Amino acid sequence: MGNKSEVPGFLLFDMSELTDSQFSLLLLIFLIYLMTLTGNLLIILLINTDANLQTPMYFFLENLSILDICMSSIPAPHLFYSYLTQTFSITYSNCRVQIFFLMLFATTEVCLLAMMSYDRYVAICYPLHYINIVDKKICAILTSCAWxxxxxxxxxxxxxxxxxxxxxxAIIKGFFCELYQLIQTSCSDSFINILIIYVMASVVGVIAFFTISTSYFRVFRVILHNKFNKGRTKGFSTCTSHLTVIIIFYTTFIFNYFQPKTNRSAAAGLLSLTYSMFTPCLNPIIYSLRNTELKNALRRTLTNRRFVFLK
Known part of the structure; x- marks a missing residue:
């Protein structure tokens, strides 16, 4: 039996098949990638320059924006390169690099979203003790644990x-390398690999789901018993933004990885692009549209820049 050294690379099947619509797809991906970079970099800039945004919630949001930029930067550059050179393959080493960083950023984002739900729980259920419970040290520890x-x-x-x-x-049915697709192309026994995937994914997923569901169960219970509390209503507005991000990320992720692998179509490959590129593009839009503090910070920044320019 041969080994991986006999395989110079893998053919990215979905990309090679879309001969008629490559330009349209790549143009769409480029626009989405540009929006992702612009939106998330703007959020990072505002959080680091506006004194009113120096709170734990925006510290977590800044890390989420960093993860979104990193996540979308996994498939985009190689897709652009593939289109320009018309070579729809990837070397074994580059495939492993893609898989490593994809899992790193995706798993870190799963953990970070769970920690952000805990942050909202403390902010709404214990507003008077929030600063003492979720201080800078705790934020740094939680974020470090996620990474x-x-x-x-x-x-x-x-x-x-x-x-x-x-x-x-080997043919990988997708637009970029993913762990399960790589395992499916192997001609050796991959039972241990698949077992490790299910065990580790179950542990991380159950802990994240328990944290999110428990936090928001208590948040909603507090809000329902305090309908006229403006502070908590404001916090609830932030929670809906966070929940929207969670639902979009988890829905696309689950639909992609829990479908039958034997009949994987180009549509499934597009679904992979959704959670790796489209969701990171939506996150800054969701937060900026529903977050008054971010919009006010943007107005202050634009006003200050205009004032400096006129001066």
Whole structure:
């Protein structure tokens, strides 16, 4: 039996098939990527320059924006390169790099969204003690834990791919490399790899789901018993933004990874692009449209820049 060294790379099947609509698709991806970079960089800039946004909630939001930029930067550059050179393949080493960073950023975002729900829970249920409970040190610890969990998750799965053998021309049905598709192309026993995927994904998923559901159950209970509290109503407005992001991210992620793999179509490949590119593009729009403080910070920044320019 051969090994992975016999395989120079993998053919990205979905990209090679879209011969008639490549330009339209790449143009759409470019516009989405440009919007993602612009929106998330603007949020990072506002949070770092406006004194009113120096709170734990915006610290987490800044990290989410960083993750969104990183997530969308995994498929986009290689797709542009593939179109320009008309080479719809990827080397084995580059495929593993894509998988590593995809899992790193996706897992970190899953953990960060759960931590943001805990932050909203404390802010609404214990507003008088919020600053003392969720201080800068706790924010740094929670965010570091999210990145460490993501790094550990990605490292374990990437190292496990080293044991796989590829003894034929491999075709990955997608627009970029994903772990399950890589495992499916292997001609060696991949039971251990799949088992590790389900075990680790279940642990991370259950903990994140429990944190989010418990936090928002208590948040909604408090809000329903305090309908006329303006502060909590304002907090609830922020919660709806966060819940919208969670629903979009988890829905596209679950639909992509819990569908039958034997019949994976180009539509499924587009679904992968949705959670890796379209969702990061939506996040800054969702937060900016529903967040008064962000909109006010943008107005102050534009006013100050106009004043400096006129001066």
């Amino acid at each position: 460490i969990i993501g790094l550990g998750y990605a490292l374990v799965h990437t190292l496990c791919t080293l044991r796989l053998n590829f003894c034929y021309v």
